[in-house]
Amino acid sequence: MNVTVTVNGVRYSRDVEPRTLLVYFLREHLGLTGTHVGCDTSTCGACTVLLNGKAVKSCTVLAVQAEGAQITTVEGLAQGDRLHPIQQAFWDEHGLQCGFCTPGMMLAAVDLLQRNPNPTEEQIRHALEGNLCRCTGYQHIVNAVQAAARAMSAAVGAPSGGE
């Protein structure tokens, strides 16, 4: 069955079995291995991508369900050599150790910051409930999301709110 999707601004068309999960479509058919498979059971969030702008677990979506959709993976965050503010913030705030959960964490954080540019710590923790990290203990991830929120608000000239 044919699937046509736009991933990180590039249109791809491929023939797949209907049972192909979106995460394997991205990794194995398109070679975009930045999206990770952690649990394969809808629990860990490592496979999180943006599907038409919203964070989803791509191990729990069929590639054929994404027909016609716009998808953003971690490979689509940076603009050339310029890291996305969420990537820069994860770097600056030590938001990762092994990095396995990081692509999914960052895309879940982007979903949050689109809805709520100035989230409180509690709102950040709530928004990342679907993403598990075995290394960091989460505090540095929360710090990174707060730093990204400040950087992004400053960039659009909006008043940067307090926590």
Add this chain to the structure above:
Amino acid sequence: MIPATFEYVRAKSVREAVSLLQQHGGRAKLLAGGHSLLPLMKLRLSQPEVLIDLGPVEELRGVREEGSSVVIGAMTTHDELASSPLVRERVPLLAECAAQIGDVQVRNRGTLGGSLAHADPAADYPAAVLVLDAQMECEGPAGARTVPVSQWFVDMLTTALRPDEVLCRVRVPAQTRGQGWSYTKLPHPASGYSLLGVACLLSVDGGTVREARVAITGVGPKALRLPKVEQALAGKPADEASFAEAAKLASDGLDATDDLYASAEYKRHLAAVYTKRGLLRALERVRQ
């Protein structure tokens, strides 16, 4: 984990979905958000030969007001429900319930119709729609049919929906001004599903409970109203003492099941604790 092979078809309308269901008999299943069905298919606990995707069916989306009811398309996602200004204004109990389901990613995909058709014993919506007295609007080969929610949940994973029917809309009477509400759940720490969840609607007149509706999900095979608690509250002072007294009846005759996480006895204990908590939160909102 990869599902067994299946044929995939996209329905463009409810009528087309119904005729596809008829054509394929018991070999086909409808696909909504896929957040109950795909995990089961990956574990090969479910192996439909044909999947009929409701994703493209526009008529199943969206929320609108009709008279004193809010009508919600079956394909409306948990996130759309939780953030809909109309739902938050007219049926805030349902918005509060939707916001507590799973996590963001699950709420971005899972749908109201999928959850109510699946009837997972640990799902959250069932308790909310029971106290709201919702109507389930279905369509099948013989035409449209409305099932009151009191007749919807039959048993674990079993509803009044017929195999060749589509659940199209859920019609929810708007909450009345001054009514208190709450959805209070104890999430399973790993899955986020409800170990138990309690929905309350509370009408108070001059400090006296005029009507209380309470339903519980997660403890047994299906969600239930708690008529003994409701009756014990009617006409009583709206205060902590009468809530505590009535909440004791929550576990009375409650069909609780043991699971890996909690014993039936513990769940019965929690039923009383969460019923009282839920009533107190509903009362705070009466006063607001």
